[in-house]
Amino acid sequence: MIWLIMIYAGFLTYLTRFSMFSKSFARWLPGWIETPLYYVPITMLTAIIVPEVLLIEGSLNFSLSENLRLIAASFAIVVALITRSVFITILSGLICLWILQWLF
Amino acid sequence: MATKSSELFRGAKDILPHHLGVFPFGLVFGVLAIASGLSPLEAILMSSIVFGGASQIVFVQLWSAGVPPFIVGTSVSIVNLRHVLYSASLSQYIKNLPLVWRLILAYFLTDQTYANGLNHYRSNQLSKYDHYYFLGSGLALWSGWQIATIFGVLGATIIPSEWSLTFAISLTFIAIVAPMIKRFSDVAACITTGILAIILQPLPWKLWLIAAGFGGILIGWFINYLMKEGKNK
Structure with missing residues (x-):
């Protein structure tokens, strides 16, 4: 049974990925769609980041003494803007977080 | 001069930092899957049949909670709906490739390969082998995910600060979004x-x-x- 459901879920997931790669589907996309599509990465990735950083156990936490991830993430933003390196940003963010955790 | 293999390796190399976040995620999935009653084989194969990070964790959690199987499968698909946006976003770069390429690259479309791939397509370092770049990134990420799952299934101990390592996923995306x-x-x-x-x-x-x-x-x-x-x- 689980195999059936895995294949079902896998198939639908694959369809979501292939959806706009199909020429017939892509033909449906009007030219002006390019403008809103530009915001896809900025919004979707932010949507993944924000709850992870701002929510602790489901509730908003802006307290700098409790929400260490918020501090580390803010630091990471600065590092990202300066270095433009994914690797350095991840490392500095993690190190920052671990130092904060060790200190507090 | 860009060649097929140089682009393939460049894609794989560029996606490497993403593994810092993805690997612990795979470990967690492997452990959770076994805890939810899946067999090692089922857990390991889910990582290639579904190949969807968070949605796999949703799958096993719903499964173990006794949710009707069809609902589990549908929920996973809904969680993965965002891939339609990724697909649309990349479509302008992919749509002229031969069908076989589009079928193959679609399989490798994840949050990470999307973010990395879009960055690449928008940069000035394009060549006529960009599909090899994407393929390389996809193969590398896929391999990392499979290995992480296998380790998780084999009972690798969860690193105490593992939740900090999944924070690495957010850091990866911060690195990509901030300059945008x-x-x-x-x-x-x-x-x-x-x-x-x-x-x-x-x-x-x-x-x-x-x-x-x-x-x-x-x-x-x-x-x-x-x-x-x-x-x-």
């Missing part, structure tokens, strides 16, 4: 999404994710129109 925010509409889109992502948390099936995305896109688009910012590649 240049115009007023970009800021507006980002802030709108952030607010919606928090407010819409109660929605079922992680619908908040795609709803927040849509909200941000609409606001960004609107501000772009209002301020006549024009196109930005």
Whole structure:
């Protein structure tokens, strides 16, 4: 049974990925769609980041003494803007977080 | 001179930092899957049949909670709806490739390969072998995910600060998004999404994710129109 459901879920997931790669589907996309599509990465990735950083156990936490991830993430933003390196940003963010955790 | 293999390896190399976040995620999935009653084989194969990070964890959690199988499968698919946006976003770069390529590359479309791939397509380092770049990134990420799953299944001990390592996924995306925010509409889109992502948390099936995305896109688009910012590649 689980195999059936895995294949079902896998198939639908694959369809979501292939959806706009199909020429017939892509033909449906009007030219002006390019403008809103530009915001896809900025919004979707932010949507993944924000709850992870701002929510602790489901509730908003802006307290700098409790929400260490918020501090580390803010630091990471600065590092990202300066270095433009994914690797350095991840490392500095993690190190920052671990130092904060060790200190507090 | 870019060659097929040079682009293949460049894609694989560029996706490497993403493994820092993805690997612990795979470990967690492997452990959770076994805890939810799946056999090692089922857990390991799910990582290739479904190949969807968070949605796999949703799968096993719903499964072990006794949710009807069909609902489990459908929920996983809904969680993965955001891939349609990724697909649309990349479509302009992919659509002229032969069908076989499009079928293959679609399989490798994940949050990470999307973010990395889009960055690459928007950069000035394009060649005629960009599909090999994407393929390379996809193969590398896929391999990392399989290995992580296998380790998780074999009972690798969860590193105490593992939740900090999944924070690495957010750090990866911060690294990619921060430099992208240049115009007023970009800021507006980002802030709108952030607010919606928090407010819409109660929605079922992680619908908040795609709803927040849509909200941000609409606001960004609107501000772009209002301020006549024009196109930005």
